[in-house]
Amino acid sequence: MIATIAKHQLLLLRRQRIFLGMMCLFLAMAAAAGMLGWSSHHTIVRVYDDAKQLLANAGKPAPPNPFLLTPPLSLLSNMTIYIPLLGALLALVLGHLSMIEDQTDGTGRLIFSRPVSRTTYVLGTMASASSALAAILAASWWVSALSLAIVHRSIPSVQEFGQLTLFYGLSWSYMFAFALIGMVTVLLTQRRSLALLSAIGVWLIVTFAVPQFTSGLRPSASLNPITDPVSTSQRFFKVTAKARPYSVVEQYKAASGRILQTATAEPVWETMRRVLPLAILIIGLVLATIRLVQQHDFSRSASNE
Amino acid sequence: MSIAIIEVRNLSHQYDSTPVLQGINLTIEPGEVFGFLGHNGAGKTTAVNIMTTLIVPTSGTATVCGHDVVNERRDVARCIGYLPSEVRLYGHMTATENLVFFAKLSGVSNPHAAAAETLEYLDCTDLANLRVGSFSSGMRQRIGIAQAVLHRPKVLFLDEPTSGLDPLGVRQLRETIIRLNQDLGMTVFMNTHLLSEVAKVCTTIGVLSHGELIYKESIAETLRRFPDEASLEDIYVRMEVTGG
Numbered sequence: 001m002i003a004t005i006a007k008h009q010l011l012l013l014r015r016q017r018i019f020l021g022m023m024c025l026f027l028a029m030a031a032a033a034g035m036l037g038w039s040s041h042h043t044i045v046r047v048y049d050d051a052k053q054l055l056a057n058a059g060k061p062a063p064p065n066p067f068l069l070t071p072p073l074s075l076l077s078n079m080t081i082y083i084p085l086l087g088a089l090l091a092l093v094l095g096h097l098s099m100i101e102d103q104t105d106g107t108g109r110l111i112f113s114r115p116v117s118r119t120t121y122v123l124g125t126m127a128s129a130s131s132a133l134a135a136i137l138a139a140s141w142w143v144s145a146l147s148l149a150i151v152h153r154s155i156p157s158v159q160e161f162g163q164l165t166l167f168y169g170l171s172w173s174y175m176f177a178f179a180l181i182g183m184v185t186v187l188l189t190q191r192r193s194l195a196l197l198s199a200i201g202v203w204l205i206v207t208f209a210v211p212q213f214t215s216g217l218r219p220s221a222s223l224n225p226i227t228d229p230v231s232t233s234q235r236f237f238k239v240t241a242k243a244r245p246y247s248v249v250e251q252y253k254a255a256s257g258r259i260l261q262t263a264t265a266e267p268v269w270e271t272m273r274r275v276l277p278l279a280i281l282i283i284g285l286v287l288a289t290i291r292l293v294q295q296h297d298f299s300r301s302a303s304n305e
Numbered sequence: 306m307s308i309a310i311i312e313v314r315n316l317s318h319q320y321d322s323t324p325v326l327q328g329i330n331l332t333i334e335p336g337e338v339f340g341f342l343g344h345n346g347a348g349k350t351t352a353v354n355i356m357t358t359l360i361v362p363t364s365g366t367a368t369v370c371g372h373d374v375v376n377e378r379r380d381v382a383r384c385i386g387y388l389p390s391e392v393r394l395y396g397h398m399t400a401t402e403n404l405v406f407f408a409k410l411s412g413v414s415n416p417h418a419a420a421a422e423t424l425e426y427l428d429c430t431d432l433a434n435l436r437v438g439s440f441s442s443g444m445r446q447r448i449g450i451a452q453a454v455l456h457r458p459k460v461l462f463l464d465e466p467t468s469g470l471d472p473l474g475v476r477q478l479r480e481t482i483i484r485l486n487q488d489l490g491m492t493v494f495m496n497t498h499l500l501s502e503v504a505k506v507c508t509t510i511g512v513l514s515h516g517e518l519i520y521k522e523s524i525a526e527t528l529r530r531f532p533d534e535a536s537l538e539d540i541y542v543r544m545e546v547t548g549g
Contacts (some may be wrong), residue, residue, distance in 0.1 A: 015397040
């Protein structure tokens with residue numbers, strides 16, 4: 001029964017234009033991350049070649065190509081920004097669409113007048129959302145792998161494929177949390193528009209507001225792929241910066257940076273500790289979603305506004 | 306005497322301390338077409354929501370097909386079909402896709418065959434491969450009925466089934482209800498405002514007023530008891546005014 005509900009939800013998602021549009025945009029951004037990586041690589045190599053030529057003409061030895069010193073996966077560093085910005089937004093919309101129709105169009109009444117338990121329904125819905133995210137990220141994985149292969153003119157190593165898979169696995173978890181937020185807001189609000197607006201509000205707080213407080217009001221905190229050290233003289237922000245280990249977006253970026261080797265090396269347990277707040281958030285949201293569906297009055301349709 | 310297919314005892318429900326149903330007692334025999342009448346906010350939909358297991362009553366009991374609606378929810382769900390008022394179905398899916406989905410949820414062994422057979426029975430095969438989002442309210446209502454009966458339930462609950470239908474749609478619906486009752490032996494429980502339809506379709510009526518069941522009798526007995534009233538509408542108005 002869970003599979004029946006999941007397949008049904010996937011079919012519905014496939015036919016929603018807004019979802020398809022956002023998915024295409026997300027994949028385009030994944031390709032753009034590769035393009036930007038290729039462009040910066042191309043620029044560095046060109047400058048290096050020019051400098052090497054000049055040095056050779058002056059009879060001086062040239063230093064090694066700096067690009068060869070950077071890890072190959074660091075080309076994808078922009079992806080650690082696209083996931084919290086566009087990926088999370090896509091996941092919010094996906095979570096919202098997974099549940100809103102049953103709420104506003106009265107189909108929830110039809111489902112629950114059948115021999116279907118509410119737990120089955122919510123697990124089926126979560127399975128469809130997680131599968132849809134996995135499919136999108138799998139496509140993005142291919143785009144990234146292709147970008148790496150084109151830039152380096154060689155197939156990435158098994159270790160690099162493993163790191164790439166780990167990064168996308170972490171990104172799946174991050175996006176799944178936002179899909180759950182999209183579902184929870186549908187269950188907590190009485191209007192379609194309010195549900196989406198509330199979900200976007202949560203996304204804004206998590207992605208933009210919290211990093212401001214935990215980074216000492218650094219304006220670029222949300223848009224920088226690398227998490228900077230906190231430097232503030234204000235007492236208030238020194239206190240709020242202590243919440244940084246619990247800032248899901250910053251910890252996601254830091255852990256992703258470690259996986260893609262764009263950040264300073266650290267012990268594996270330290271990276272795993274960074275993922276802990278996200279894991280706790282997902283568990284909390286899964287339990288909250290199940291509880292809310294069990295308690296929700298599907299006999300009353302919400303406003304379709 | 307046959308065993309009641311719907312049995313309601315001292316059923317009460319309240320929303321945020323506002324009483325909606327107040328100690329209703331009701332018995333429906335198999336094969337009846339029961340018309341549940343009442344003003345807006347009388348509690349008709351709440352009663353149907355309880356009997357279709359969508360909400361749990363504040364107090365009292367209700368059994369459908371011999372199963373308790375609270376403790377044997379799944380057993381009740383297996384023997385009922387339900388068409389809520391103003392249902393939209395899944396607009397991005399075709400009529401067949403909608404029906405196959407609900408057939409699977411109902412545990413029908415061959416969902417595609419059940420969907421095709423039901424569409425044919427209700428004379429809707431022309432709608433099979435069209436997306437429901439493009440349907441008129443009449444077409445949607447026909448597919449709504451199809452989803453409610455495709456697993457051949459013993460009891461069919463219809464909540465304001467004629468709302469939004471044109472006269473032709475109302476007539477088609479009436480004919481469908483009669484066929485389902487006579488051909489398939491379904492017991493029909495219908496919430497409605499349309500008294501003209503009640504007189505043509507129902508075998509029994511019940512009148513709910515401010516959460517209390519003030520009248521329940523067969524149509525024939527009702528017309529015999531109120532010989533001076535010109536129509537069922539007059540009888541209904543008189544019951545509402547006099548409280549039964």
